[in-house]
Amino acid sequence: MIRKKKWLVSVLSAALVLGSVVTGCGTSSTQATQGAGKQMKVSFDPGAEPKTLDPQMSDGVPEAIMEMNLFEGLTRLDKNNNPxxxxxxxxxxxxxxxxxxxKLKDTKFSNGDPLTADDFKASWLHALDPAAASNYAYQxxxxxxxxxxxxxxxxADQVGIEVKDPHTLVLTLAAPTPYFKSLLAFQTYYPVDQKNVKANKNWNTEAKTFVSNGPFMMKSWTHSDTMTLVKNPNYWDAADVKLxxxxxxxxxxxxAAATAFxxxxxDGLYDPTPEDIVRYKKSGTLKQAPQLxxxxxxxxxxxxxxxxxxVREALxxxxxxxxxxxxxxxxxxTPAYAYVPGGIPDAAPGKDFRTVGGNFITEDIAKAKQLLAAAGYPDxxxxxxLTLLYNTNGTHQLPAQAIQDFWHKNLGINVKLLGQEWQVYLQTMQNLQYDVARAGWNGDYIDPMTFMDMFTTxxxxxxxxxxxxxxxxxxxxxxxxxxxxxxxxxxxxAENILMKENPIMPIYFYVQNYVMKDNIKGVLVNPMGDFDFKTAYLQ
Known part of the structure; x- marks a missing residue:
């Protein structure tokens, strides 16, 4: 998944709401931190070293999990995923x-700098700046x-973002957007301390220069190893932060993360390997939540x-x-015979976009062979x-091998596999230096548009x-x-066009598999795959 990352409108289907609160498990490692001073400490594996923690530039799930605990936007999703x-x-x-x-609250960044309307405007314009080349500019x-x-x-001054005074923003939209308040909780809309940006060009790469405004702030960062966050005393709602x-x-x-668990x-990790999913399910440790x-x-x-x-359809x-x-x-x-997953309301009350749209993919080996022959490649x-690219964080090698076998057995096609670490893999896809690449997408809000506009020219x-x-x-x-x-x-x-031309090959619709110790309460897991520890505590 590149994500993302991520967000919801106020009306959510009951099935999605059921997965909003995590209950997890406890061991001596977490309980030991609850001694004097009620110190509460939790450790979690988000999946990888972040490509970037500049919220205007990031677009991956690991980054989204870290950023939603370090930053906060104009709105934040509650346990029912309402902004x-x-x-x-x-x-x-x-x-x-x-x-x-x-109107903005009177708040500060983690270093004590005042957070103003200008910080929001400058952050958003940074994402929109053509020179920045942000993948999420379109949001x-x-x-x-x-x-x-x-x-x-x-x-830039023609963009509908006006600062009336340090605590007032006036935003003009191009068209009415029913889910806009939920978008304001999304990572690309987080504010970045512009004073710190000017003083430290690479502010988001090291703990000593990292400044944020969320429930936690960064204490240390050993790259590709660990990142330590502590409670942010300057957070406006610090009284509600227990960890x-x-x-x-x-x-x-x-x-390795499962072994450590x-x-x-x-204390927790998401997306265990298939073998560990089976093992944790058998032991009753596995937890699942809906995921869009x-x-x-x-x-x-x-x-x-x-x-x-x-050729694409045949594959x-x-x-x-x-x-x-x-x-x-x-x-x-759930097998994906279309692109947009279920759980998104259609126009008519009670109707689901996926159910109304139906399936587009009918698996048929004989037809696949005919299509390949018509394209000039009989048998x-x-x-x-072909080279099939996948990212090595996560559990993507085994399915890549299985697809390699399907294509060779059913179509006579030879496939090489190429695994790359997260940041290299993202860059390879962005530069179109691949043949076929593993990908994923989590919705940013409950509307088909969160899946559809990403494939525009x-x-x-x-x-x-x-x-x-x-x-x-x-x-x-x-x-x-x-x-x-x-x-x-x-x-x-639009989805009909996408699925007829097949620039992508859907495989399945997600479910969120994760493990977490049972004494960890109050973690919010939303259907975009995010883990929000703001209200987490140890029991």
Whole structure:
């Protein structure tokens, strides 16, 4: 998953709400910290060393988990995944849904610098600056002229972000956005201390220069090893923060993390290996929560023979997704025969977007062979060897091997596997230096748009080289109206195009598998895969 990362509208399906609060387990390692002074310490494995902890530049799940505990936006999601006022003291919305007048609380950054409206504006413009090349710039396109500024067709002062005074922001949107208050809780909308940025160009790379505004602040950071967070005394709601310390294990090896958990050296981790999922499920240790996400593979559509839609479809429909889930992933996931997962409301009350849209993928080996032959590769003859890229943090090698076997057995295609550590893997995909690449996406809010707009032309998260003018038009139609019937039809039409041209190959819809000690209470796990420790405590 690149993510992300991430966020929800106020109306959430009951199934998703059930997974919002984590209950975990306790051992001597955590209980020992509860002695004098009620010191409470928790250690957790978010999955990897972060690529960056500049919230305007990050787009991965490990980064999102760390950042949501270090930072806070104008809103923050509660245990029911509804956006609540956080740094914002009040949010007034105009009748037409286009203007948001936001008053800020009197708050400080972790180093004591005052947090002002200018910090929000400068942070957001940094993400939109074409020179920054932020993959998540498009999450700010909701502001008037933001997309134009990011494309070099408007100036920064034309973007709909106005600072009225140090504690007042006036935001003008390009179109009504029903889930905008939830977006304000998303990482790209976090404020960064501009005074610190000017004094320390690489402020987010070391603990001594790292400044944030959330419930925790960074005490130490040993790269690719551990990161220690402590309670932020300057946080406006510090009285509600119970943990004195939150330690992140940054080692990518999930098997090693499970070993540390078993030995009582780690209090929790997410995404165990398939073998550990089976083991923890048998022992009753495994925990599951709903997760709004899709596990898929990207095709580099700029390279032959993957520039042929027939080849891409053949590679997709020759798989057996349920077999992969049962025998390889072993996590109780749901096969994905489309891209957008279930759990998102459609236009009509009580209807689900996925149910209304139906399935697009019908697995059929005979048809796959016909498509490959029509593309000029009967029985895989003369088909070049493909390289399948996956990231080594997590459990992605075994499914890559299984898909390698499916393609060789069913289509006569030879495949090489290439595993890369998280940061290198992200860069390889961004630079289109791959053939086929493992990917994943967690929703940023409960609306199909969180999955759909990433595949528009030029979007930093597209990373397939694919472009379709009608798809872009459908997405723009959905963004330019508040009429839910029009919005949903446009996004159904767009998904139809996406799944007919197959720049991606969906595999399954996520479920959140994790383990956590039973005496750890109050951790919020949202359906985007985030772990919020603000209200965590030890029992």
């Amino acid at each position: 609540q006022l956080a740094i914002a003291k009040s949010i007034d919305v105009s009748a037409d849904g286009l203007t948001y007048t936001i 700010l396109y909701y502001f008037k002229n933001a997309k134009e500024y990011n494309a070099g067709k408007a100036t 004195s310390e939150l330690d992140f294990n940054l080692v990518e090896d999930h098997k 078993d030995a009582g050296q780690l 996400g899709t596990y898929f593979y990207r095709f580099n559509t700029t390279k032959a023979p993957l520039n042929d839609p027939r 997709s429909i020759c798989l057996n997704r349920q077999d992969l889930i049962t025998n390889v992933f072993k996590g109780g996931q 895989g003859k003369n088909f070049p060897t 030029g979007n930093g998260e597209n990373q397939t080289g694919w472009s379709n003018a009608q798809y872009d038009k459908d997405i723009q139609t959905a963004k330019n109206t508040a009429d839910q019937a029009v919005r949903m039809k446009a996004m159904h039409d």
